[in-house]
Amino acid sequence: MVVLIGADVHKNSHTFVAVDAAGKQIGQITVRATHSGHEKAYRWARKSFIEQDRRWGLEDCRHLTSLLERDLLAHGEPVVRVPAKLMARQRATARTRGKSDPIDALAVARAMAREEDLPAAFTDEQAREIKLVLDRREDLVAERTRVINRLRWHLHELDPEVDPAPRALTHRPAQERVREVIEAGAGIVAEIAGMNLTDLERLCSLIGELDARLRAMVRKQEPVLLEIPGCAELSAAKIIAETAGIERFATESKFAMFAGCAPIPVWSGKTEGRVRLNRGGNRQLNCAIHRIAITQTRLEGPGKEYYERLRAKGKTVMEALRCLKNQIARRI
Structure with a gap:
């Protein structure tokens, strides 16, 4: 049996709610947002669910969760990052009305139960x-x-x-x-x-x-990043900082989606193949890739050739640039 523990994190406190595989709540605790509080939460989970496999889910806001992540990973606990949009959808479908720390933690845990392929936390x-x-x-x-x-x-x-x-x-x-x-x-x-x-x-x-x-x-x-045309040290530093460990992405397409470079399909019927701009993802990372793409369109090389081929096929400047950004993200 797997126990899923969702966390609602704040600057001064963390609330944890445990659910079973079906999403039924089976435990709850609130601790201080300190090393001792994190140790208390770990001991609670280990004592309450000693015979079950545990998996922790944290809302992906690393300015609040980074210390908690490091403490849990130091104990060998598996931790995944849950995007905030999944929590919002889970709260909208829940029978419990209102908003509180336990409700939010429960939403994180149930989002983990629904989404099996969430990115694993990785300390780099x-x-x-x-x-x-x-x-x-x-x-x-x-x-x-x-x-x-x-x-x-x-x-x-x-x-x-x-x-x-x-x-x-x-x-x-x-x-x-x-x-x-x-x-x-x-x-x-x-x-x-x-x-x-x-x-x-x-x-x-x-x-x-x-x-x-x-x-x-x-x-x-990461000297290999500097081999990408148009990628200087500051752009490479932004990519490294915002990626926080490329190993946590299972495929290149998942990284492209994380960076906001993968297109979003919006077709139906006769409009098959139509996509739209992805306004989500990590915008800081997207900005760094955008700078690289702009530079490649001005430099002789594969990037400029690819961009010009797309323009010759009738794509607009921004459409061709978005395609180039997607290719750069996949290479990264």
Whole structure:
């Protein structure tokens, strides 16, 4: 007998509901979202279902479940990730009305019983390290953009004829020219502009250090990704971070669906073969693959040839680009 344990996770607490293969609830517990709370849930499951095979299901929101996943996997427990859309459908068909932590945990468990081919949780510490560094870099880039916008407004007030391009301000020559303009000015506006410029120089330096670190990490972990035309280190880092272990995907088509690159069939009768854009999947991963596809359409090689063949057959620019993205996802 297999016992399915669904979890509804929050920042401070986790609620677990166990069901049998038919979906009947046979147990429930709520614990704190800490190492000791996770250990308590594991001991409860081991004591309550000692003679049954256990399988844990967690809603796929890894900012809340990553610690729980690692603790359960450390005990050798099988864990799968349940997409949130499956929970919503299960709640809609349930006889229990309303919404609560036990209801949501029960929905996760019953979704596990209904869907046998859910992705297994996979702990990839190297991918996690890359994601942490990449997230830090993206935070700094966003802050740099805000600093540049503020600096350009102050420069406009100091001298309307000084209008450097935003991208140019990320480079040292443009920063030095701006500093000359600021030092020639006077007053509080020039003083604040100088502070913004100092912040900009600091952020550019930090971002450069993280770029170098990411390049080294990608070359060490997955150099094969760099062999894909149009895939540079930062795109490869995004792919590694968002994939979180390519081994957890049974087939290339499942990875393409996860990345939002596989088309969705929308045909019936005479419209056989018609598909539509997939707006689901991991949009961060989809964006990285999109950048690679755009680059391949500009470079001589198989990608551009494939794209041009599709265009010659009558497909629109976006249709041909989506087909190319699907091929790139399958190669990854």
